[in-house]
Amino acid sequence: MLLIAVLLFGSVIGFNLFKQQKIAEYMANRPEPEFPVTVTEVTANDWTPVIEAIGFIEPNQGVTLTTETSGVIDKIMFESGAQVSTDQPLVLLDSQVEIANLKSTQARLPAAEAKYKRYKGLYTKGSISKESYDDAEASYLSLSADIESLKAAIARREIKAPFAGVVGIRNVYLGQYLQPGTDIVRLEDTSIMRLRFTVSQTDISRISLGQEVDIFVDSYPEKSFTGSITAIEPAVSVQSGLIQVQADIPNNDGLLRSGMFARANIILPKLVDQVIVPQTAITFTLYGDSVYVMKKVDGADRVEQRVVKVGERKGADAHVLDGLEIGDVVITSGQVRLSNNSKVRVVESSATTPPAQTPML
Numbered sequence: 001m002l003l004i005a006v007l008l009f010g011s012v013i014g015f016n017l018f019k020q021q022k023i024a025e026y027m028a029n030r031p032e033p034e035f036p037v038t039v040t041e042v043t044a045n046d047w048t049p050v051i052e053a054i055g056f057i058e059p060n061q062g063v064t065l066t067t068e069t070s071g072v073i074d075k076i077m078f079e080s081g082a083q084v085s086t087d088q089p090l091v092l093l094d095s096q097v098e099i100a101n102l103k104s105t106q107a108r109l110p111a112a113e114a115k116y117k118r119y120k121g122l123y124t125k126g127s128i129s130k131e132s133y134d135d136a137e138a139s140y141l142s143l144s145a146d147i148e149s150l151k152a153a154i155a156r157r158e159i160k161a162p163f164a165g166v167v168g169i170r171n172v173y174l175g176q177y178l179q180p181g182t183d184i185v186r187l188e189d190t191s192i193m194r195l196r197f198t199v200s201q202t203d204i205s206r207i208s209l210g211q212e213v214d215i216f217v218d219s220y221p222e223k224s225f226t227g228s229i230t231a232i233e234p235a236v237s238v239q240s241g242l243i244q245v246q247a248d249i250p251n252n253d254g255l256l257r258s259g260m261f262a263r264a265n266i267i268l269p270k271l272v273d274q275v276i277v278p279q280t281a282i283t284f285t286l287y288g289d290s291v292y293v294m295k296k297v298d299g300a301d302r303v304e305q306r307v308v309k310v311g312e313r314k315g316a317d318a319h320v321l322d323g324l325e326i327g328d329v330v331i332t333s334g335q336v337r338l339s340n341n342s343k344v345r346v347v348e349s350s351a352t353t354p355p356a357q358t359p360m361l
Helices: 002-029 096-125 130-156 201-206
Strands: 035-041 044-047 050-065 071-076 089-093 158-160 165-167 185-200 212-217 225-232 242-250 261-267 271-278 283-285 288-297 300-314 317-322 329-333 344-346
Touching: 035 288, 050 165, 050 242, 096 130, 130 158, 185 201, 185 261, 201 242, 212 242, 300 344
Parallel strands: 035 344
Antiparallel strands: 035 329, 044 271, 050 185, 050 261, 071 089, 089 158, 165 185, 185 242, 212 225, 212 261, 225 242, 271 317, 283 288, 288 300, 288 329, 300 317
């Protein structure tokens, strides 16, 4: 029995040793694997750096019209969404009482004026006292002031457009009783729109008045609007370290509306002969960014991993500041299975080509 057990275990151990030897021989004689990859050659390109920011669109001028006095609406002289001019009457409140009081005061003015002039002549001749002359003058000036006050009161009951622009949807109706401060309609001057955004204080030296800004809004994803910086806040926020900037955007076609969320790219001076590679060629890790560069070694295509310094990224491209040179051939896809000195095979693939239209999520 002992002999049988020794033969049994010996045969198992011998078979395992034989199998391991054959596997080692197979692996030693197996051809080196080639990994399929796509490549692109690094060429000199121009790069326009930008400072990215976000903000909201504002009108050149915008106000919600209200009334200073209470009263019943007598006339509405505009239509919702209409274009109005400066000082155009929009809403008239009932002012019959004020007009009647004005006529009454104006009717008493000529007599008061004649009395004042007559007493002035008599006082010059010494025929009346100074007190009588002062009373006549005060009565005349008081009536004149009352007339101006009544005219101002009537004018306040006529709501006019303070500037030319477009009115929104009216919130009042004919015959409605208005309280002071009631919203009547929104009026905006949309000929020029403004974008207010913030930038970091570290970028103050890179921006200036008149600098071009490209603006993008979600409502028109394929269209960019060009504006320019018109104002820079003189103080930096001590809480956030940000500074407010304002850009004007011509709105001749009327596409922009106030309140729109917008992304802004502040255009910086163009850089020439820069290293630009697809972002798919860069491996981003916590330990740094790297790319695989293809080289010929003994007639075979192999890769070398290089650490690179990446600047700005725009769309599908990245601006490489250090680590690559013009003419290098970089791997754009298939890097997952690669390591230093791996053998590769170049294939054609459209996987890294950006689609014509971004798919909906």
